[in-house]
Amino acid sequence: MDSVGMKTMSAVKTKSITLEKTNTRRKHKKISGPDLAFRICNGIFMLLFVIITLYPVLNTLAISLNDGTDALRGGIHLVPRVFTWKNYQTVLEKDNLIAGAIVTVARTVIGTLLALVTNAILAFIVSRKNFMFAKPLSLFWVITMYVNGGLIPTFLLFKSLGLTNSFAVYVVPGMLSAFNMLVIRTYMRGIPDSLEESAQLDGAGYTTIFLKIISPLCKPVYATVALFVAVGQWNSWFDAMLYNRMRSDLTTLQYELMKLLSSVTNQSASAESMKNSTGTVTPTSVRAAATIITMLPIICIYPFLQRYFVTGLTLGGVKE
Numbered sequence: 147m148d149s150v151g152m153k154t155m156s157a158v159k160t161k162s163i164t165l166e167k168t169n170t171r172r173k174h175k176k177i178s179g180p181d182l183a184f185r186i187c188n189g190i191f192m193l194l195f196v197i198i199t200l201y202p203v204l205n206t207l208a209i210s211l212n213d214g215t216d217a218l219r220g221g222i223h224l225v226p227r228v229f230t231w232k233n234y235q236t237v238l239e240k241d242n243l244i245a246g247a248i249v250t251v252a253r254t255v256i257g258t259l260l261a262l263v264t265n266a267i268l269a270f271i272v273s274r275k276n277f278m279f280a281k282p283l284s285l286f287w288v289i290t291m292y293v294n295g296g297l298i299p300t301f302l303l304f305k306s307l308g309l310t311n312s313f314a315v316y317v318v319p320g321m322l323s324a325f326n327m328l329v330i331r332t333y334m335r336g337i338p339d340s341l342e343e344s345a346q347l348d349g350a351g352y353t354t355i356f357l358k359i360i361s362p363l364c365k366p367v368y369a370t371v372a373l374f375v376a377v378g379q380w381n382s383w384f385d386a387m388l389y390n391r392m393r394s395d396l397t398t399l400q401y402e403l404m405k406l407l408s409s410v411t412n413q414s415a416s417a418e419s420m421k422n423s424t425g426t427v428t429p430t431s432v433r434a435a436a437t438i439i440t441m442l443p444i445i446c447i448y449p450f451l452q453r454y455f456v457t458g459l460t461l462g463g464v465k466e
Contacts, residue, residue, distance in 0.1 A: 203441075210234065210435040214428035233435035236427050240406055242397050250399040253316040254379040261375045262368060264321045269330035270356050275339075284331075287324035304389060313396060315389045320379070326371045333367040334360060377444055403436045 204224050209217050213228035221227070237243070272280045295303070301310075309315040337360060345355050361368075383400035390396040407429075 206434045206437050209431060210438050212431065213426050214431035215426040217431050218428060230426075232427050233431045234439070236432055237403070237406065237435050237439060240402060242394055243399065243402050245395060246397045246399040246402040249313070249316075249396060250380060253313070253382075253398070254376050257317040257320055257379045258372050258376045260317055260321050261323065261326070262372050265323060265327045265330055265371060266361065266364070266368065267356070268322065269327050269334055270352075270360060272327070273331045273334040274352075284328070287327065291324045301388065310389045311393055311396070312390075315385060316379070316382075316398075319385075320375065323375070326374060330364065330367050330371060333364060337363055373448070376447070380444060381440070400440065403440060407433055407436060 201224075205222070208222050208224055208226045210233050211229055211231070212222055212226035212233075213230050214233065216228040271277060272283060274280070294300075304310055304315060304319070309318060341359055341363075342355055345359055350358075381400060383398055383404050386396070386398040386401040387404075
């Protein structure tokens with residue numbers, strides 16, 4: 147080996163030894179009293195926060211898996227005392243529940259995609275600096291966030307448009323949201339103008355800029371808005387009761403669960419009838435099972451969108 151190679155190896159070894167010594171010193175560096183106290187208090191606070199957040203969910207899960215009559219005695223915290231699946235059987239055996247679940251999944255997927263596309267396109271148009279009507283339109287949409295036409299005028303409008311007794315009433319009214327549009331617009335305004343200008347110099351039009359430059363950079367805020375819309379579509383039941391209550395084929399999962407909870411809560415003989423037909427289930431245990439079924443899909447989806455959710459909500463909600 148020549149002298150140059152030997153010198154290089156020697157320099158590499160010296161640098162590695164120096165890095166090891168530096169890391170060792172950092173590991174053995176003493177933590178000051180205030181820093182240690184802060185870490186301990188922060189750890190205790192985060193632990194208490196996790197417990198406060200998870201306990202209601204775990205307690206509801208335990209009650210849903212516990213015998214209904216036994217649950218009335220109380221004392222169930224995190225583990226069911228008398229395990230049973232009959233609460234979930236009572237919920238899942240309800241009429242129209244499967245049809246409602248299919249409609250709910252369809253409206254969640256289709257409604258989220260349509261809302262994301264329309265809000266993104268509109269936000270891109272309003273975020274352009276050379277668009278002269280950007281400020282008046284933004285002000286108009288902000289006003290719609292605080293002023294509502296009312297329930298009866300809205301119902302009459304949807305009826306005149308032919309949206310009642312149809313699947314379209316689930317997805318068309320939610321295609322545009324002023325809040326979601328403003329969040330996406332604010333995020334797009336934070337993207338450097340040099341990217342768009344360089345694309346225009348290469349001959350790219352607005353469609354190419356939106357699809358190939360702006361949209362890939364807006365994945366965090368898109369995921370945030372998609373999560374907002376999907377949760378709203380999944381949990382919605384009032385529109386099914388108001389516009390499609392006469393169409394059993396257009397019922398939703400949340401509407402069917404709402405009717406089930408209302409029946410087991412308001413009817414005095416409901417608990418006894420359930421006991422005779424399915425075993426020992428009570429309104430409390432059925433309510434817990436319905437709550438778990440409702441929240442389970444969102445809990446499964448959220449971890450995959452969480453990293454985008456935090457970034458998109460932070461960057462999209464700040465206006466300089």
